[in-house]
Amino acid sequence: MKPRVGVERESDFRFLAHETPRPGQIDMIYESREALRKNGYHLAAAPTGIGKTAASLAAALEISRLSDQKVHILFLTGRQSQHRIVIETVRQINSRNTGIESNVKVVDLIGRESMCDFIDMQTGKCDCEKGSSEGSKFARRDEMSDYILEHPRHVEETIEKCKIWGTCAWSTCRYAAKDCEILVCDYNHVFSDNVRENSLPSMGINLENSIIIVDEAHNLPDRIRMNMERIVTPTIVRNTTMELEEYLGHLELDYQRNMSTAVAKEMEIVDWTFEIMKLVRSKMADLFSILHSELGYNKDESMVEISQLTNVFHSACDEYEGLSGQKKLGQEETQTITKVKRDDRISKISEVLNRVKIEIDSDEEEAMEPDAYRLGHILECLEQFSGSSALSLVFSNKGKEGKITSHLLDPGIVSGKLFSSAKGAILMSGTLYPPQMYSDILDLPKDKTTKSEYKSPFASERRPVLVATDVSTKYNERSEVMWNKMRNHIQALIDGSNGHIAVFCPSYKLLDEILEDVYFKGVKKVVESRDWSKNDIDKIVGMLRDERSKENRILLCGVFGARLSEGIDYSDGVLDGVVCIGIPNPPPSVLSSSLKEYASDKFGKNNAWRYTVTQPAINSILQAMGRPIRSINDRALILLLDKRNRDQNYTRCYPVNLKMNATSNPETTTSFAKRFFRKVKPN
Numbered sequence: 102m103k104p105r106v107g108v109e110r111e112s113d114f115r116f117l118a119h120e121t122p123r124p125g126q127i128d129m130i131y132e133s134r135e136a137l138r139k140n141g142y143h144l145a146a147a148p149t150g151i152g153k154t155a156a157s158l159a160a161a162l163e164i165s166r167l168s169d170q171k172v173h174i175l176f177l178t179g180r181q182s183q184h185r186i187v188i189e190t191v192r193q194i195n196s197r198n199t200g201i202e203s204n205v206k207v208v209d210l211i212g213r214e215s216m217c218d219f220i221d222m223q224t225g226k227c228d229c230e231k232g233s234s235e236g237s238k239f240a241r242r243d244e245m246s247d248y249i250l251e252h253p254r255h256v257e258e259t260i261e262k263c264k265i266w267g268t269c270a271w272s273t274c275r276y277a278a279k280d281c282e283i284l285v286c287d288y289n290h291v292f293s294d295n296v297r298e299n300s301l302p303s304m305g306i307n308l309e310n311s312i313i314i315v316d317e318a319h320n321l322p323d324r325i326r327m328n329m330e331r332i333v334t335p336t337i338v339r340n341t342t343m344e345l346e347e348y349l350g351h352l353e354l355d356y357q358r359n360m361s362t363a364v365a366k367e368m369e370i371v372d373w374t375f376e377i378m379k380l381v382r383s384k385m386a387d388l389f390s391i392l393h394s395e396l397g398y399n400k401d402e403s404m405v406e407i408s409q410l411t412n413v414f415h416s417a418c419d420e421y422e423g424l425s426g427q428k429k430l431g432q433e434e435t436q437t438i439t440k441v442k443r444d445d446r447i448s449k450i451s452e453v454l455n456r457v458k459i460e461i462d463s464d465e466e467e468a469m470e471p472d473a474y475r476l477g478h479i480l481e482c483l484e485q486f487s488g489s490s491a492l493s494l495v496f497s498n499k500g501k502e503g504k505i506t507s508h509l510l511d512p513g514i515v516s517g518k519l520f521s522s523a524k525g526a527i528l529m530s531g532t533l534y535p536p537q538m539y540s541d542i543l544d545l546p547k548d549k550t551t552k553s554e555y556k557s558p559f560a561s562e563r564r565p566v567l568v569a570t571d572v573s574t575k576y577n578e579r580s581e582v583m584w585n586k587m588r589n590h591i592q593a594l595i596d597g598s599n600g601h602i603a604v605f606c607p608s609y610k611l612l613d614e615i616l617e618d619v620y621f622k623g624v625k626k627v628v629e630s631r632d633w634s635k636n637d638i639d640k641i642v643g644m645l646r647d648e649r650s651k652e653n654r655i656l657l658c659g660v661f662g663a664r665l666s667e668g669i670d671y672s673d674g675v676l677d678g679v680v681c682i683g684i685p686n687p688p689p690s691v692l693s694s695s696l697k698e699y700a701s702d703k704f705g706k707n708n709a710w711r712y713t714v715t716q717p718a719i720n721s722i723l724q725a726m727g728r729p730i731r732s733i734n735d736r737a738l739i740l741l742l743d744k745r746n747r748d749q750n751y752t753r754c755y756p757v758n759l760k761m762n763a764t765s766n767p768e769t770t771t772s773f774a775k776r777f778f779r780k781v782k783p784n
Contacts, residue, residue, distance in 0.1 A: 116162040116205070118155040118193035125151045125555040132553055133160035137312060137525040141549035144318070144536035145529040146756075148557040149727050154183075154190050154316070157527045158283070161312045162194070162205060164525070165282060172524060173306050174283045177291060178316040179324060182670060184209050184256060187285045191253040207283040208249060208274050209256040210290075216260055216271035229269035241268045246277035279305030288321060291519055293328045308522050318528035319720055320667075322542050325512035331479035333410070333505040338378070338385045340472035341454065345375040348457045348473075367456075373421075373441070374453040380417035388413055389503055392496045402691045405494035405505055407487050411447060414480075418446050451480035482507050489514065490702075493695040508692055510699040513544025520545060532723040534756060538712055541704055556758060563736040563781055566726070567762045567773055570744045574607060574683030584615045587742050591680055593767035594740050595623050595656065597774025600677030601645050603657040605666045605725045607685035615682060616658045629659040638664045645675040661685040661721040666728065674783050676729035678738040678774070684745055686718045711754065719754035722746075734784040738777050740770065 114122070114130055122130075129145055136143035137160060147153035158174070165172035176187050191207045198204070213220060217227035230238050245268050249259055256274075263270035278284050284306065289296040291313060301308060315321055349371050356364045388409060396403055418441070441449050454477030486492035491511035497504055509515070520526050520543070533539055536552035572586045595602060602624070606612040609631065617628060625648075641657070648655050657676075659665030662685065687693050693713065701709035722741070729737035745751055747761060755761075764770045 114159050114163070115198060115203075116159040116194050118158070118190045118197070119152060120197070123150070123152045124558040126156050128553070129153065129156040129555060130160050132551055133157060133527045134163055136549075136551050137161060137164040137527070139549060140525050141551065142520060142526045142528065142540075142545050144533060144540055144545075144550065144552040145527065146531075146533040146536050146552075146554040147529050148531045148555065148559075148756075149730055150558045150733055151555050153529045153531075154186055155193075157314045157529055158187070158190060158194065161314060161527065162282065165312060168310075168524075170310055173278075173281070173311045174314060175291060175306070175311050176283055176285045176314045176316065177288045178285070179288055179320055180317065181211060183316055184211065184285050187283070188253045188255050191283065195253065204251075205253070205283065206250045206281045207253045207285065208278045208281040209254060209259065210271075210274045210278070210284060210286045211256050212287070213271045216256070216274070217269060227269055227271070229263070229271075230267060238268070241266050242273050242276055245273045246280070249274065249277045250280055275300070275304045288315070288324050289328065292321070292325050292515060308519070309524070311523050313520065313523050313526040315526065315528040317530050318539065319530040319532045319724075321516070321528070322512040322539070325515050326509050329482060329507065329509035329515070331475065331482055331507045333385070333476065333479055334500075335382070335386050335389055335502050337472045337476055338382050341476045342375065342378040342382055344457050344459050344471050344473045345371065345378055345454075347459045349375055351458065370449070371453055374450055376421050377414070377417050377450060380420055381413055384413045384417055392505075393498060393503060396496070396498055401499065402495055402497045404691055404695070405496045407483060407492065407494060410494060410505065411483055411487065414447055414450060415443065418443075447480050448484050451477045451484065453477075454480070479507055482509075486514070490699060493692060493699075495691050495695075508695070510696055511542075511544075511703070513542055517544030531727050532720045534716070534720060534723070534754065538708075538716060541708075542712065554756065557756075559730055559733060559735075561758070561760055564726075564730050564739060565762060565773075565777060566739045566741060566759060567764050567770065568741045568744065568746050569770070570747065570763050570765050573743050573745055574611065575743075575745065587615060587682060588619055588621075589767040590740065590742055590764070590770050591656075592621055593770035594678055594680060594738065594774050595621055595654075597771040598677045598738065598778055599654075600649065601655045601657065601675055602678045602680060603659065603665070603671070603676050603725075603728065604680040604682065605659050605661050607661055607683045609660055611683065612658060612660055621656055624654045624656040626656045626658060629657075629663060629665050633664070638669065641665070641669055642671060642673075642675060645671070646673060649675060661725060666721070666725040669728065670731050671728050672731045674729070674732075674735045674737075676737055677778070678740060679725055679729055680740045680742060681722050681725050682742045684718050684743050684751065685721045686714055710750075715750055716754045719751055723755070736781045736783055738774055 114127070117126075117130065119126070125147070129147060129151065133143045133145065133156065145153060145157075147156070158176075161174045165174055178184065178187075188207065188209055191205050195204050213227075217229055220227045245263060245266055248254075248262060254262075256270075259274060260270040263273055284290075284304070290300050291297055291308070297308075349368065352364055352368045352371060355361070356368060392403065392405065454473040457471055457473040457477075459471055459473075482492065486509065489511075491509060491514050493508045493510055495506050495508060497506065528539065528543075534554070536554065540547075540550050540552060569587075569590050572583060572590065574583075591602075591604060604616065606615060612628070616626070619626075627644075645655055645657070657665065661681075696713045697709050700712050704712055726739050729735060741761075747763070752761075762773065764773060
């Protein structure tokens with residue numbers, strides 16, 4: 102290919118992990134580098150095989166090395182398996198750039214609960230360094246930090262080494278982070294306020310001097326929304342009141358021992374909050390009673406006005422001030438009454454709730470976080486977004502008492518300012534379609550954002566797409582007759598292939614209806630369960646390889662958006678085909694209606710349906726379609742069991758270069774599959 106302006110030779114990319122650049126990789130490096138050079142942002146719809154991890158790191162390292170300040174590259178990913186790919190890529194970069202000065206230093210960091218065997222939730226300390234003196238602890242941490250930085254280490258290696266040396270792997274990685282160039286970590290280290298504020302400064306990382314790389318960036322909007330979800334129930338309010346009382350008791354004991362002025366002030370504001378929360382309990386119960394009665398018999402959920410929830414707390418404050426004023430008139434003059442302005446009430450209550458410390462039974466897993474924190478967090482949300490239509494409150498009658506859940510409709514409110522604070526960013530995914538949609542949703546500045554869709558290096562003949570035109574999961578077409586037609590197509594694909602097949606459904610309900618109790622000839626069926634642990638998921642690919650070596654065949658059945666369809670790389674060509682049943686449009690709900698209404702106001706009516714319904718659904722299908730193609734050696738057949746995939750509303754959501762073939766009966770499906778697998782062999 103002809104070099105772009107400013108790129109004379111492919112060898113100019115000194116931080117590229119590959120000896121020979123892959124198709125499209127040079128374009129991605131160039132465009133990412135140019136965006137970062139201007140402190141801008143590049144969105145890369147980069148399909149599997151283009152080498153997007155290597156491309157993003159090559160561009161980011163080149164720009165960071167040109168800076169006259171210390172620049173950190175924050176590689177953010179929601180999957181632990183991607184951490185391994187990043188570390189291996191950095192090892193390849195270092196092997197091609199020998200010499201101490203050019204060695205890229207990287208720290209691999211995962212959640213504390215996965216790095217420390219035991220964490221005391223009361224003190225926040227772990228027992229990794231139990232019995233060590235302060236001096237020896239810090240000396241070993243320095244040595245361990247050098248060990249981490251001298252060569253790219255997978256987090257598992259670090260954990261094992263730290264156990265031998267008697268150091269805490271989590272705290273050591275955080276200690277080493279200040280001296281690394283690349284920190285591999287979860288989205289939350291940037292996009293969750295609490296995590297970011299408690300982690301980046303303590304690791305010596307400044308967001309303003311950081312380049313952000315977001316892997317699987319199609320997941321980022323939902324991750325931000327999920328971070329902002331908070332729940333209120335009468336039980337949470339009751340438990341919060343009890344936790345405040347316990348905390349107040351600890352403070353009183355502390356004051357008796359030390360007679361501290363600071364403790365006395367804390368006691369005063371905590372006592373005020375405790376009295377307010379006692380009143381909130383009954384008022385919250387009244388609100389829930391009203392919400393239940395207004396719901397009626399044929400509805401499960403309804404919208405809640407933000408003022409309905411905030412008024413519970415304001416009315417409790419008003420009542421308390423009236424009661425305490427009466428007490429003061431009738432009691433001794435020395436009684437102190439805490440005065441809090443009306444505009445500051447909710448933020449003050451939130452601040453106190455987020456400081457509550459109580460004794461927690463470490464054996465009770467669900468009690469890891471005090472309910473005071475949960476209520477404090479939702480009050481923070483009310484304060485932060487109450488002036489915006491971007492916050493939606495939904496009441497649901499599920500459970501014994503029902504619940505109110507807060508939903509952030511616009512993740513751009515959070516992401517926009519954070520991206521603007523950084524030195525630049527690369528957002529990449531195999532399903533970042535269309536890039537413009539994600540640029541809009543994440544509120545990236547138009548004048549500093551570039552977007553590209555890169556062509557897949559895999560020839561289309563190695564992953565053909567076959568659409569069954571005689572089936573659909575559209576609600577008014579669902580029936581046992583329709584399900585039988587789908588089952589016949591699945592059996593036809595099994596008959597026309599020799600390896601494992603994965604089938605994905607829009608929901609667990611449809612998974613049960615269509616596949617659960619059905620026998621398919623020639624395969625053993627493995628059905629995904631909501632109860633599967635991470636360990637169960639991690640064993641799937643190994644199980645498929647093992648069964649293949651025994652010449653056994655598996656029909657793996659899962660759900661779009663769950664771990665089998667997004668959380669696993671089916672490497673080594675272990676899947677011959679993928680079946681996508683239906684189109685996973687979100688079911689109608691109060692939240693989805695709010696989301697469409699908000700998107701219509703912000704992005705226009707023409708984009709609202711696509712941004713909130715059709716494109717996310719097709720992107721879930723694209724994620725599932727990409728599972729079996731992990732390298733240029735792989736090949737697989739994709740069968741889409743829903744004729745709506747050929748409708749204009751959905752075809753425009755697929756990549757422009759994706760060609761669809763049609764089948765109208767199982768016989769055609771079998772013959773197409775046999776012809777494909779006979780003609781196209783694994784490389």
